Amino acid sequence: MATTGTPTDITQGSRTKGGIGESTLRPDGTLKVTGEFAYSSDMWHEDMLWGHTLRSTVAHAEIRSIDTAEALATPGVYAVLTHDDLPTEVKRYGLEFQDTPVLAHGKVRHHGEPVAIVAADHPETARRAAAKIRIDYADLPVVTDEASATAEGAPLVHEHRDDHHADHVPHPNIVHRQPIVRGDADRAAERADVIVSGEYVFGMQDQAFLGPESGLAVPGEDGGVDLYVATQWLHSDLRQIAPVLGLPEEKVRMTLSGVGGAFGGREDLSMQIHACLLALRTGKPVKIVYNRFESFFGHVHRHPAKLWYEHGATKDGKLTHLKCRIVLDGGAYASASPAVVGNASSLSVGPYVVEDVDIEALALYTNNPPCGAMRGFGAVQACFAYEAQMDKLAARLDMDPVEFRRLNAMEQGTLLPTGQRVDSPAPVAELLRRVKARPMPPERQWLTAGEAADVRALPGGLSNTTHGEGVVRGVGYAVGIKNVGFSEGFDDYSTARVRMEVVGGEPVVTVHTAMAEVGQGGVTVHAQIARTELGVAQVTIQPADTRVGSAGSTSASRQTYVTGGAVKNTCEHVREQVLEIGRAKFGTYHPAWATAELLLESGKVVTDGGEVLADLVDVLESESVDLELRWRHRPTEAFDLRTGQGNGHVQYSFAAHRAVVEVDTELGLVKVIELAVAQDVGKALNPLSVLGQIQGGTTQGLGVAVMEEIIVDPRTAKVRNPSFTDYLIPTILDTPTIPVDVLELADEHAPYGLRGIGEAPTLSSTPAVLAAIRDATGLELNRTPVRPEHLTGT
Amino acid sequence: MRVNFTVNGPPQEADDVWEGESLLYVLRERMGLPGSKNACEQGECGSCTVRLDGVPVCACLVAAGQVEGRDVVTVEGLADFAKQREEHGGCASAGSGARGASGAPEASGTPGTSLDEARGWAAKGTDSGTGEGDELSPIQQAFIDAGAVQCGFCTPGLLVTADEMLERNPSPSDADIREALSGNLCRCTGYEKILDAVRLAAARQSEAV
Incomplete structure (x- = not known):
């Protein structure tokens, strides 16, 4: 049987060294520009069927009956499965709690929940058959916010919770709650000369990765299944999939297909189990590809949040205290909500020194769409609120907003509200100084020499709504703090297998990890690390799959740190073994084999003084060295459930933004003119990729500042805009110039001193844009995204 | 139905095409050309852009039947297309197709x-x-x-x-x-x-x- 689109090794040669610190080009670049790179939706298999998912049309209802007879009788249909067809006792899955039914059982808890799956010989046949499934729903009342979810007699989203947070939460509709108490906020408030407070609202953002959820499941002759899929963490998927299928993990063989972006939205399972169930039932390969409409229901979103903040400051500009309460809407299933709560609470103070705090963050269970991981993960919502507070405080004190932040900026050595000390560089003040020092973009930049206004440079753009009349400029600043890696005591390891051998008279290295390359450039960096550590030009990156140990998730800005660290570590051990072989063969010929520090460079064993001792080709001959090793960053601790104290985080990442906007105050339209960024990256392993991460993250922050929001009807809990027509993400015309200033202050605890970078730029981008719009309009604007009616008051 | 058109030069024939299929579906699932991408399938994202008689279009919005007798260039044929254009003095065409309608x-x-x-x-x-x-x-x-x-x-x-x-x-x-x-x-x-x-x-x- 033929399969097309299966991933193959990617070999990258290099004329020069191509190690870390260079902007080497992506090894998958050529495949991606020629259209040959096989994404998960491109897979094709002879005799393949198409799967389709029938989803609930209501948010909360009892399922009285499901009639699949007509669907099953449709010509071309091979299988129709519901909850009753699940093969084992394990019928639920989930990242942290196993609270999510594979197919709805007895009731649905949110709009778009999967109820039945169909396999047919054409995708349209599957869709039409699914439409013939008759489901009798009896509506249940919905809970959609904190008031309705915790009201007396509120319907419980999950009636019989058995998860590890069930015992300590104040209400069964609260997934997890994390207070942090340190010092005495009430007493400290007495020292304050000014106190400002605010209630802030953060809308529901979608990851909107372009490659839809998709994959191909191929039944194996051994009763197992081969699954090709786009995900962020193969082994986490595997751990959730195998028990539902009733198969041991070794019979579920997963391979990463091309991933069209992720941004957190592929941490949870989508079509994986469904495709496997249909493949095992029909005995045929089954492909499932969501369309964009379904994709909006197929993955979790960023938690919308309500945040209450109170800060005080003395008249000389020092923060006295923080009281805050952050309520995140987790929707119908837990997903990553507990960890998002931990982040939101522990980073709620921002990159500032505040000794007396009273913090509470919690996530709700509601009948809204499930929310979970998205780039920034709880720290984004908090940053929006604390940065608005900083501007308010500066205004009350008649201080410059950057100067006020600088006075309170954390630095290396600062004690966080969790009691953890920041033990690596924290250049918060310096990042702000840098974005502020940049020259401003020219005024009235829409006037090109000798011509009329270029509407493309104005709010409203090609809609031709203004030629400059009513347009006001504003400038805003923000800075944020994001943790790197999995926190709160999680065993956050990665695994790398590295093989060195001689092929065709040349030493070559093969790197095999299960790291999900989702576009970030991990594969580029792995090859660079192997070249740096092993001194070879030719490195082959094998496709990620479950034949090698877990790499952990491509999340939390962690992969270059953790899987990069694992590749480095395995390379170091391979080098030691290669040197051992060399010593055994050639040790007697030169004393340096025993006495000197030896390196591998340009295919040779050299001393640290640069003397060549042997060619790797001669050392290895027909031998190979092949190791698979786990690597861990330093351990973290859980936060105390009552006080929030604990060394919960591994590392922090900081970025600052300056936004320059122009607002058409008559129509409420915003044009972001420039979004300048400064970020400390510790060490830029690949400077070009670093810029790409910073600019891309910044743009997602811009999106949720002025356009992106999933609108959920508060009455029905139904999603109203599941399309790219109605959910707007920034186009190239909406996106400004993004100048980037990169600092490299090494973190001595991290491989090469690097700092995880992917998320920090998403944090401060949004509040900087909001601050600039406030500066332009004088409006308070406590909600993001800003819509035209918020600016015109209409 | 059967649809005849050229893809990246040579003539192609797609058989058993259901009338509701888009050009994008035919390219991806029937011709083995998945380079054109299926990100939104509603004409909003441009990921499936191909040239139809020289004009860039979203292949997801073109019914397969509409391409009968016409010339399509996809990303898979872009390198050849550009080379041909260079050889013909900056005036490439997709087979016999007319140039883009955008004028000067x-x-x-x-x-x-x-x-x-x-x-x-x-x-x-x-x-x-x-x-x-x-x-x-x-x-x-x-x-x-x-x-x-x-x-x-x-x-x-x-x-x-x-x-x-x-x-x-x-x-x-x-x-x-x-x-x-x-x-x-x-x-x-x-x-x-x-x-x-x-x-x-x-x-x-x-x-x-």
Whole structure:
């Protein structure tokens, strides 16, 4: 049987060294520009069927009956499965709690929940058959916010919770709650000369990765299944999939297909189990590809949040205290909500020194769409609120907003509200100084020499709504703090297998990890690390799959740190073994084999003084060295459930933004003119990729500042805009110039001193844009995204 | 039904096409050309952009039957298409197809990017990348060199769109580039490196002339 689109090794040669610190080009670049790179939706298999998912049309209802007879009788249909067809006792899955039914059982808890799956010989046949499934729903009342979810007699989203947070939460509709108490906020408030407070609202953002959820499941002759899929963490998927299928993990063989972006939205399972169930039932390969409409229901979103903040400051500009309460809407299933709560609470103070705090963050269970991981993960919502507070405080004190932040900026050595000390560089003040020092973009930049206004440079753009009349400029600043890696005591390891051998008279290295390359450039960096550590030009990156140990998730800005660290570590051990072989063969010929520090460079064993001792080709001959090793960053601790104290985080990442906007105050339209960024990256392993991460993250922050929001009807809990027509993400015309200033202050605890970078730029981008719009309009604007009616008051 | 059309030059025949299928579906699922991407299938994201008789269109919005007797160029054929254009003095065509309906090249508001500036944006990469020996079109090479590719899902559509723009407007201003590419969504890059890539391709093109 033929399969097309299966991933193959990617070999990258290099004329020069191509190690870390260079902007080497992506090894998958050529495949991606020629259209040959096989994404998960491109897979094709002879005799393949198409799967389709029938989803609930209501948010909360009892399922009285499901009639699949007509669907099953449709010509071309091979299988129709519901909850009753699940093969084992394990019928639920989930990242942290196993609270999510594979197919709805007895009731649905949110709009778009999967109820039945169909396999047919054409995708349209599957869709039409699914439409013939008759489901009798009896509506249940919905809970959609904190008031309705915790009201007396509120319907419980999950009636019989058995998860590890069930015992300590104040209400069964609260997934997890994390207070942090340190010092005495009430007493400290007495020292304050000014106190400002605010209630802030953060809308529901979608990851909107372009490659839809998709994959191909191929039944194996051994009763197992081969699954090709786009995900962020193969082994986490595997751990959730195998028990539902009733198969041991070794019979579920997963391979990463091309991933069209992720941004957190592929941490949870989508079509994986469904495709496997249909493949095992029909005995045929089954492909499932969501369309964009379904994709909006197929993955979790960023938690919308309500945040209450109170800060005080003395008249000389020092923060006295923080009281805050952050309520995140987790929707119908837990997903990553507990960890998002931990982040939101522990980073709620921002990159500032505040000794007396009273913090509470919690996530709700509601009948809204499930929310979970998205780039920034709880720290984004908090940053929006604390940065608005900083501007308010500066205004009350008649201080410059950057100067006020600088006075309170954390630095290396600062004690966080969790009691953890920041033990690596924290250049918060310096990042702000840098974005502020940049020259401003020219005024009235829409006037090109000798011509009329270029509407493309104005709010409203090609809609031709203004030629400059009513347009006001504003400038805003923000800075944020994001943790790197999995926190709160999680065993956050990665695994790398590295093989060195001689092929065709040349030493070559093969790197095999299960790291999900989702576009970030991990594969580029792995090859660079192997070249740096092993001194070879030719490195082959094998496709990620479950034949090698877990790499952990491509999340939390962690992969270059953790899987990069694992590749480095395995390379170091391979080098030691290669040197051992060399010593055994050639040790007697030169004393340096025993006495000197030896390196591998340009295919040779050299001393640290640069003397060549042997060619790797001669050392290895027909031998190979092949190791698979786990690597861990330093351990973290859980936060105390009552006080929030604990060394919960591994590392922090900081970025600052300056936004320059122009607002058409008559129509409420915003044009972001420039979004300048400064970020400390510790060490830029690949400077070009670093810029790409910073600019891309910044743009997602811009999106949720002025356009992106999933609108959920508060009455029905139904999603109203599941399309790219109605959910707007920034186009190239909406996106400004993004100048980037990169600092490299090494973190001595991290491989090469690097700092995880992917998320920090998403944090401060949004509040900087909001601050600039406030500066332009004088409006308070406590909600993001800003819509035209918020600016015109209409 | 049966549909006859040319794809990247040679004539093709697609059989058993259901009337509701799009050109995108036929290309991806019937012709083995999945390079055109299925990101939204509602004409909003531009990831499936192909040239139909020379005009960039969203293949998801074209019914398969509409391409009967017409010429289609996809990302898979872009390198050949660009080479052919170069050999025919800057006037490529997809088979016998007519040129784009957009008419005369637009005047650009501000001068294009100089080659020196564009070189500044090019990566100081030392890798030749994979697929060594693959002949790429200038815009494809520029996307790799400038770091305009991350997840790559938007890349095929952007390449087809950008290539067509450079054909019409060989020295575009930044505003021209933004306008021409505004129908192609990218979620990874923040567009800066995509702008760099188009500037780089334009600059290399002007140097080559």
